Structures are given as C-alpha cells and as structure tokens.
Amino acid sequence: MKTVAQAVGEVVKGQHFLEEALARGIVNYSALASDLQPKISDLLRKPVKTGAIMMALRRYPIPPHIHQSGQIKNSLRLLGDITLKSDIVAYTFENSATLIPSQVKLLDKINHREQLFYAFTRGITESNLMISGAQKDLVSSYFKRERQMHFRAKLSAISVKLPQDNYKITGLYYQIFKDLAWNGIAVYDVVSTTNEFIALVDDALVEKAFTVIKRLKSNH
Structure with a gap:
C-alpha cells in the first residue's frame, strides 16, 4: 500500500518548480499541506491529516540537480x-x-x-x-x-x-x-x-x- 510520503513525492514531482521551492525553503509548509490534502487523500483513498503531509514535505528528498546550484551558476x-x-x-x-x-x-x-x-x-x-x-x-x-x-x-x-x-x-x-x-x-x-x-x-x-x-x- 502506498504511504503518505510516497503520495506526497508523487504529487511534488508533478508540480512545476515545487521541488526547487522546497529546496530553497521558501514554502509555507502548513499552507501547502492544506492545499495538497484533497489530492493526497484521493491518492490514498482515505482521509489524511495535514500534519502527516507537512512531515512528508519536510522530509522530501530533494533531487541532486537542485542542490548543484554552485556548478550551475558557474556554467x-x-x-x-x-x-x-x-x-x-x-x-x-x-x-x-x-x-x-x-x-x-x-x-x-x-x-x-x-x-x-x-x-x-x-x-x-x-x-x-x-x-x-x-x-x-x-x-x-x-x-x-x-x-x-x-x-x-x-x-x-x-x-x-x-x-x-x-x-x-x-x-x-x-x-x-x-x-x-x-x-x-x-x-x-x-x-x-x-x-x-x-x-x-x-x-x-x-x-x-x-x-x-x-x-x-x-x-x-
């Protein structure tokens, strides 16, 4: 069965530029969790609390290319x-x-x-x-x-x-x-x-x- 973290990861990857916003720490986790709650609940086919979504967002593994800003800036x-x-x-x-x-x-x-x-x-x-x-x-x-x-x-x-x-x-x-x-x-x-x-x-x-x-x- 899919976990909250997996569902959050699936949604984040499908949202343009959201990964970078998470990496830069410019996201309001509470507001984002509330916004994602209906979609996450639909994916898991059960009610999901915003607190669980917030935790998954904070633990989301940022892809390596997002962190390589120094190399990208130099290029x-x-x-x-x-x-x-x-x-x-x-x-x-x-x-x-x-x-x-x-x-x-x-x-x-x-x-x-x-x-x-x-x-x-x-x-x-x-x-x-x-x-x-x-x-x-x-x-x-x-x-x-x-x-x-x-x-x-x-x-x-x-x-x-x-x-x-x-x-x-x-x-x-x-x-x-x-x-x-x-x-x-x-x-x-x-x-x-x-x-x-x-x-x-x-x-x-x-x-x-x-x-x-x-x-x-x-x-x-």
Whole structure:
C-alpha cells in the first residue's frame, strides 16, 4: 500500500518548480499541506491529516540537480555568444521512405548558403524541418509528396554557445528553460549539439526570451 510520503513525492514531482521551492525553503509548509490534502487523500483513498503531509514535505528528498546550484551558476556565467535568427518557418512531416531523399535534395540546393538557418530532427514517427522563411518554395518543391502534419511561421531562433563539458552539469538545461517558463515564454522547438543549443520561439516573444537568457549570464 502506498504511504503518505510516497503520495506526497508523487504529487511534488508533478508540480512545476515545487521541488526547487522546497529546496530553497521558501514554502509555507502548513499552507501547502492544506492545499495538497484533497489530492493526497484521493491518492490514498482515505482521509489524511495535514500534519502527516507537512512531515512528508519536510522530509522530501530533494533531487541532486537542485542542490548543484554552485556548478550551475558557474556554467551560466560561462555561457558564450547569444545570436538571433529571424523569419524561421517550421514543418512537421510524417516519416516515410522518401523523406530523407527529399532532405538530401534540399541540402544539395542550399549547401553553399552559409548564413542560412537550417535544422532537421527525426523522431520515431515524424520529423521536423526548420529553415529560413525565404526557402519555403524550395521546401514545397522537394517535399511536395510528403505528408505535412504541421506548419508554423513567424519563428525566431536563439542560439546559445554552451561552456565545455556542459553535459556533465546536471540541471543546466533545466535552469535555462525554467527561467523561460517563469517569464511566460513557450519554446516551440529545441535543437542542440554538444556545445550549443537553439531555442525556437514565436517572433512576438523573441526579445523577451533573449533578455531572459542574457540575464542568466549577468545574474550568476
């Protein structure tokens, strides 16, 4: 049978940013326990006292990446150049036997255009293609036989150079995307390499997103 501590842990993990608030000691345990009481009681299928929930909250084991704030702050200070690319369009295509050949034809056509933005990510059932808006006609031509599942225009790409060995720092990406989320910025897609990541956001949010990411460097 599930315990109060297990039920509390399950709920906390499902609440955005609550783990960090607990780690920072900025939570009113009594108020939070009262707020969680109906959900915990439903999970356990019996009435649960707020005192038991408070005790579980105080004993909640904070994940390691929440405690590694020193390493994360140092990595954020070492973030490199932040660049912007505007007028990006994004396509989602259903995976098919002809999708990669279509991509090869497109790449052969745009290969010499060094300033052009282009990214392609392949999933299990679908693939995303992101490219400068001026190339829409080329995409329409080379991918006309593919099943297009989604299209999005008026996007901007924010590219951030990451410090070396960033992949060893647990929670670095979490910190970046947490700050974007706290500022109401939805990320349409993310493309990453070992030492760089690119976030695609709506044109209307790009200035705000740029400011948030830039502030990460100066505030740490």
